[in-house]
Amino acid sequence: MKSEPDVYGIEDLQRDGQTFWGGVRNYQARNFMTNDMAVGSQVLFYHSNAEPPGVAGLMKVVSEAQADPTALDANSEYFEPKATPENPIWKCVTVKFVEKFPRLVSLEEIRKNPKLKDMALLQKGSRLSIQPVTDSEFGEILKMARG
DNA sequence: GCCAACGTTGGC
DNA sequence: GCCAACGTTGGC
Numbered sequence: 001m002k003s004e005p006d007v008y009g010i011e012d013l014q015r016d017g018q019t020f021w022g023g024v025r026n027y028q029a030r031n032f033m034t035n036d037m038a039v040g041s042q043v044l045f046y047h048s049n050a051e052p053p054g055v056a057g058l059m060k061v062v063s064e065a066q067a068d069p070t071a072l073d074a075n076s077e078y079f080e081p082k083a084t085p086e087n088p089i090w091k092c093v094t095v096k097f098v099e100k101f102p103r104l105v106s107l108e109e110i111r112k113n114p115k116l117k118d119m120a121l122l123q124k125g126s127r128l129s130i131q132p133v134t135d136s137e138f139g140e141i142l143k144m145a146r147g
Numbered sequence: 148g149c150c151a152a153c154g155t156t157g158g159c
Numbered sequence: 160g161c162c163a164a165c166g167t168t169g170g171c
Contacts, residue, residue, distance in 0.1 A: 004157090049158080125164040125165060127156045127164070
């Protein structure tokens with residue numbers, strides 16, 4: 001999952017303990033949350049639009065996808081006029097802080113690692129704020145973070 | 148249903 | 160700040 005550290009970074013999550021991943025407004029990204037994440041799922045926290053960009057830490061899903069309250073809030077920048085409590089359209093998971101990596105695994109390093117060449121993150125034009133990671137990719141990132 | 152125009156993302 | 164890539168919108 002990507003977030004801009006200037007807006008909300010791994011240290012903000014460390015301070016908060018857990019957070020509701022609200023405001024996602026892309027159907028593919030939403031579907032990853034509703035279909036592919038469950039309580040206990042491990043998630044990499046990626047710092048986008050950062051210097052340098054890269055994977056900053058680890059978190060874990062503590063609540064499956066639920067209605068995104070920002071979609072129903074007329075004062076929110078994420079307000080969705082078509083959303084109703086019965087059909088909120090947008091949903092999001094709650095994640096908790098697990099760890100901040102001892103060092104950032106930068107996008108550049110990820111690019112250089114042949115084992116990670118197929119990561120969704122590296123595919124051309126890949127901009128989704130939530131992307132799938134395979135078990136082996138996940139393990140490799142952890143190894144790099146701790147290596 | 149097509150597609151041009153527009154907005155957003157995010158690395159550089 | 161630039162711009163490639165992509166998603167969304169809305170007129171037709």
